[in-house]
Amino acid sequence: MGTPLWTIDEVLAAAHGSVRGEPGDVFGVSIDSRTVAPGDLFIAIKGDQFDGHAFVDAALEAGATAALVSSDQADSLAVPKGGLIIVPDSYDGLYDLARAARARATGKMLAITGSVGKTSTKETFRLILSSFGVTHAPVKSFNNHWGVPLTLCRMPRDTEFGVFEIGMNNAGEITPLSKLVQPHIAMITTVAPVHLENLGSLDAIAAAKAEIFDGLLPGGTAVVHGDIEHTPFLKDRASKAGAGRVMTFGHGASNDAELMQVALHADCSTVEAKIGGQTIAYKVGAPGEHLVINSLGVLAICSALELDLAKAGLALANMEQPDGRGRKHIIDTPGDAITLLDESYNANPASVKAALKVLSRLPTGQRGRRIAVLGDMLELGDNAAAMHGALVYDLTALGVDKVYACGPLMKALWRVLPMEKRGAYAETSQGLQKPLVADLAPGDAVMIKGSLGSKMGPLVDLILQRYKDR
Structure with a gap:
């Protein structure tokens, strides 16, 4: 062996x-x-x-x-x-073995958190860093109190780059995991209204995400989104935790990784960016502005690691989204193909809006429609109904033709949705199966998204089983 x-x-x-x-x-x-x-x-x-x-x-x-x-x-x-x-x-034995794995490691350790984009960013690091050396990252999200120590236990002794995704549902959960990983570099993708039911406010979410800096090795590098309301807080929190360098990424010229130009396409994005003073052009192989923004953070970290940015940029062209997190299926039909965007793994207001933007750029056939199939966004707290209802503005602005919705919270959207955009509403995702499949037609582009508890994945499976996926 x-x-x-x-x-x-x-x-x-x-x-x-x-x-x-x-x-x-x-x-x-x-x-x-x-x-x-x-x-x-x-x-x-x-x-x-x-x-x-x-x-x-x-x-x-x-x-x-x-x-x-x-x-x-x-x-x-x-x-x-x-x-x-x-x-x-x-359970303690799992952590003891994880600590031993970290103690024997000689490579660079990276830790990632954020309200959205953790898993796709982790996979982007796996893609890029694998071209520079032995890279270890979890096979799935594996970002909780079992997954993080398990990922450490599985780390080969010759690992040159270790990539760890750290998630949370409540305050205080990230600190012990970050201290277990002891990253050289810690990244926060963004702060958005997720887990409001448990945390109560965006300020509390930002504070919980900033716990990732508690395990940062002294003098390590912190990387945060530079265009959000909580950027100053996150930078200050990182500095107080002992970061030797705090880098930002985003649109503005004040960022260490600055987006200069971008062309968003149905299948990819072409980007020009300035990373630490070096201008590079590259392609992101999966669609979505959110992936472009996070790629800036990834390249900022590559710069901090003193890696060849041109080589890193080339690797981004091979980016693919995993099942449930933006994977695109092209389904053959007797007429035009049906495009299915699988976003079924999870949902919050920020990620739904990002997915709707991707849907708006997907090609349709001559008579094709853009269809959004939406399940409840969970753990949003007292303002959950209002956040669901507010999606009507994005659906309208982005030209979505038809909406299928399920779950008690999505009733708030259904009530304000114009009649011409209504497909069907059901209490559960299972109730959407018959009307959705019956309505799909050649040339349609359909996006399916909801929180994991909304069980939207079976809708994706049903469509793929009905048609031959290519």
């Missing part, structure tokens, strides 16, 4: 564990028995719904070389093959 990710002795030393059975060296780490591969270490975490200790047998049978378990569960566990690493608490 090659060089192990961890020797068994390293795991035992890091997690302060004892052994039962015959565990072997570790070539991967998992906390989900369904994803275990031969040679993995399975860490049995007790979650909100399931206790990983119930799946230790399955993980070992699937080829895990060992399972890291809590001592109070160990006596009830058989060892059909491999072995057990017994620790006082498996």
Whole structure:
């Protein structure tokens, strides 16, 4: 199998564990028995719904070389093959191994947070930095109290660039994760009305996002959006946390990474920017002004890392959006193709507006329409209904022809939506399936978006199953 990710002795030393059975060296780490591969270490975490200790047998049978378990569960566990690493608490063991991974790392560590754009920015870093050296980043978002330490545990010992996405639902959640990662560079994509239900105000959201600077190594680099209301606060917060350099990105000439010119297209964007005094032209391979703006922050960080900006810019041409986060499908029909924009993973006012702008630039057939399918934006607090209703202005200004909406909060939009724009309304996304599929016609461009709890993904799957995707 090659060089192990961890020797068994390293795991035992890091997690302060004892052994039962015959565990072997570790070539991967998992906390989900369904994803275990031969040679993995399975860490049995007790979650909100399931206790990983119930799946230790399955993980070992699937080829895990060992399972890291809590001592109070160990006596009830058989060892059909491999072995057990017994620790006082498996959750603490996950963090102990993560700290050991960070302690042995010699590469540059980057941490990203923000109200929107975290995952796409993380993937952009993966794309660019991989052309400069061994790059490690989470396979999915993996941005919470399980995902961040797991990503550290999985980091190869020869990693030159480690990229970590850090999210939150409440104040105080980012600080411990940032301190775990200890980034050399920390980036905040933006501050927008997300999690207002928990945090109450944009000021509180900005303060929560700024916690990412709490783990920044002394003298490290902070990178923040330079065109938003909270830029001065974020810069000050970074400086007080010990940042040696604070960089900004955005439209204005005062930014370290300045957008000079941009041409937005249905499939991509062409950009001219000034990064630390160097002017470069490049293409962003996925559509959307929001991706252009975040690319400036990415290039600012490349500049801070003293990487070749021209080479970094070339890599941006290969950017693609993942499923649920802006992936575009072209669906063949007997007439013109249907264009489907899959934004089903999550939603808030800022990301919905960005997605509507992308929809407005998608090509349609001769009789095609631009159709928005919208589910509730959750966790917006007391002003949630007003924020949903206010989307009517963007839908009108951007020339969306038809709207399908679902969820109790989307009633506020439905009530103010002009009759000619109404497709159908339902209490749940399932209720939109029949009317939406029946209405789709050759040449249409359709965008589907909603918070994860709105369950918009099945609508995407239904359309793709009905038509052949290319």
